[in-house]
Amino acid sequence: MSTAPYGVRLLVGAAVTAIEETRKLPQTILMYPMTIASQIAQLVMKMQQDVAVLVIKGDETLETIFPPKDEQPEWATFDEDSGADRDSDDGADVVELPVRDGERLTEGRFALFSGDPEVPKQDAPAETPAASADAPEIVAEIEYDSLTLAQLRARLTSLRVPDLEALLAYEESTKARAPYQTLLANRITRASAK
Template sequence: MGTAPYGVRLLVGAAATTLEEARKLPQTILAYPMTVASQAANLVMHVQQNLAELVIKGDETLEQLFPPKDEQPEWATFDEDLESDGPDDAPADTAAATDGERRTEGRFALYSTGEPEPAGATNGKATPAAASGATPSVVDELGYDALTLAQLRARLTSLRVADLEALLAYEEAGRARAPFVTLLANRITRATAK
């Protein structure tokens, strides 16, 4: 068989390609919205990137033409800006820090133990342990006097109700720190409710 003329081959090839594409059309139609959406997103990202590069270049040029002034707004004050000649000039917020004391109130109570006090001499009260001469064994086992509120909270789940009540009585008679008393009382309530 001889070779068909060029025009005939071209038409047959175009018809075969059209037929193949027509068979793929249902799949192409389903994927077309995603293709268009991803191309649009790609275009938007490129535009944003180009805009950001232009803004950065503009900032650099403006800084070279007009160097920035190191001015501080009048309303902005920082700790290092405050000059104090003595403890009377120190702000009230930093008074505790300058005396070397740890903050045990508010948000800092969770991580502080307060200053350890000798047994029997807390808040001017004699503790039951000092009066009877014995500290509850759970206090010594836990090292309770050195625990922070967060450390105590982590250990509470392993204690029995009797131990919790002994710790609560020890705390109330001793330093009587409100966050510790509340934590222990709440744990006792939850443990007895089970």
């Protein structure tokens, strides 16, 4: 194999490259708008970062030259400034949340995963031994008193309407927890409609 002169090899290489690029041209033309847009976005973000760095350096320099004053405006008052002694407060605005195992129990969406506190509610009738003795069989069968709302929801599909009604009546006569009552009432409605 003979070696062609350098100039000929250069021209042949340029011609082959031109042919390859011509074949890629339709795809390249379609990609140009995205390429240009991404390069512009990259440039804008870089400029924003550079400006932010300059502002931070300016803030640091100004703080060393002019240290910030720890003064509060006259109109700003805070609990610590009011001079009110927290121990002398009558606690009218304080709501005590039930606590079990050192963790606060909440109502609402988190009630789904927490059981009821052992502290009886003020507006709900307290459970008495007589009420426990009068509990329907289904209460003991599914261990209703120990179920969380999520656990009860999982078991509702396997219960009959009379059992659901008995659970609802039991809930209303003992703890009267709104999420449990709503869940049972809705399930009774759906099961009765079938």
